[in-house]
Amino acid sequence: NPRPPRSHRWTKLPNEAIKINADATVFDSVVGIGIITRDHDGFVLGGRVIFLDDKMDIEWVEAEALRESIMWASNNNVTRAVFEIDFASLVNRFKSRWEDISIFGFQLKEIFGLLESFIDVNIEWVAHSSNRVVDSLCKLTINKRCTFPFNMEYPSDIYGPILADAC
Secondary structure: OOOOOOOOOOOOOOOOOEEEEEEEEEEOOEEEEEEEEEOOOOOEEEEEEEEEOOOOOHHHHHHHHHHHHHHHHHHOOOOEEEEEEOOHHHHHHHHHOOOOOOHHHHHHHHHHHHHHHOOEEEEEEOOHHHHHHHHHHHHHHHHHOOOEEEOOOOOHHHHHHHHHHHO
16 A cells, blocks of 8 residues: 655754755766755755766765765854755664775765764754755756855755745
């Protein structure tokens, strides 16, 4: 039996916490990464889209999206953050932090090490439908083949998906 569709809505965060959604898309031999940040009231603070002309495995791409979102938070002096990604394997590895002697496990240890500068941090899994905006940003960066940061005064290309997500 199919499950009934669920509504994935914004959940209010504790004061001073920043919610950072990250996602990645692989298309042929190019990669698009999207990051969007919101405050505890759901107000869009900014983000970044990244285009990589590089063929990568989806696991590595999702890890790179997480790394880029952590770097964005560090560069913008965020100390309390909730990182949301729709790649369950990566969230599970963060939560359990088992010993992994693979090259990918080593890369994840480096990424998780970046979190030491935060006062309060969590990485949570969200359903793909809750990451609609960053998914749109990933596709946008692949279509335009560009990388650019944005702040509260974001370009019109980004306005549509953000407005649709707010409704």
